[in-house]
Amino acid sequence: MTFAGHCFRCGAALSAAPPCACGSCGYEHYLNARPTVSLIILDGAGRFLALRRARAPRAGLWETPGGFCDGWEEPADAARREAREELGVDIELGDFVGMYLGGYEFQGELLPVLDCFFFATLPAGAQLLVDAVEASEHTWFPLADPPPMAFETMDRALRDAVVRAG
Numbered sequence: 001m002t003f004a005g006h007c008f009r010c011g012a013a014l015s016a017a018p019p020c021a022c023g024s025c026g027y028e029h030y031l032n033a034r035p036t037v038s039l040i041i042l043d044g045a046g047r048f049l050a051l052r053r054a055r056a057p058r059a060g061l062w063e064t065p066g067g068f069c070d071g072w073e074e075p076a077d078a079a080r081r082e083a084r085e086e087l088g089v090d091i092e093l094g095d096f097v098g099m100y101l102g103g104y105e106f107q108g109e110l111l112p113v114l115d116c117f118f119f120a121t122l123p124a125g126a127q128l129l130v131d132a133v134e135a136s137e138h139t140w141f142p143l144a145d146p147p148p149m150a151f152e153t154m155d156r157a158l159r160d161a162v163v164r165a166g
């Protein structure tokens, strides 16, 4: 397979996949995993919150709430923002679970993503207002017995979370 990318700076075709320097202007190209945040929200009874994805990719499958970090946004801030946007709540952010490298299909490309997982809880009496654009339904699954998740990084993080939540 030939690499079809072009230089960001001068537009010349790149002869190789990053990391490489543009043969025309010398600009150095790198491909780095993009950070995302994902929330393992626990209910205090050994269950975590899952959303059923309403959008591609992987529509119809279960996921933990979250999304991409914006350019200069701290991951913890992105985690709180995503909870407000997707769930309509101010979560209480807990311990960091870990980072996992995964793939995300977007605009016809498979991008490397670095998924950062945090534990979280809901404030007492919180009412979820799940964004219907993002999720068609939500439910609570046993942390020790999760369903297959939309992304493999979620499966891995949930396995580690069981140990951490001990």
Ligand SMILES: [Zn+2]
Pocket (backbone or CB within 6 Å): 007, 008, 009, 010, 011, 012, 022, 023, 024, 025, 026, 027
């Ligand atoms: Zn160039």
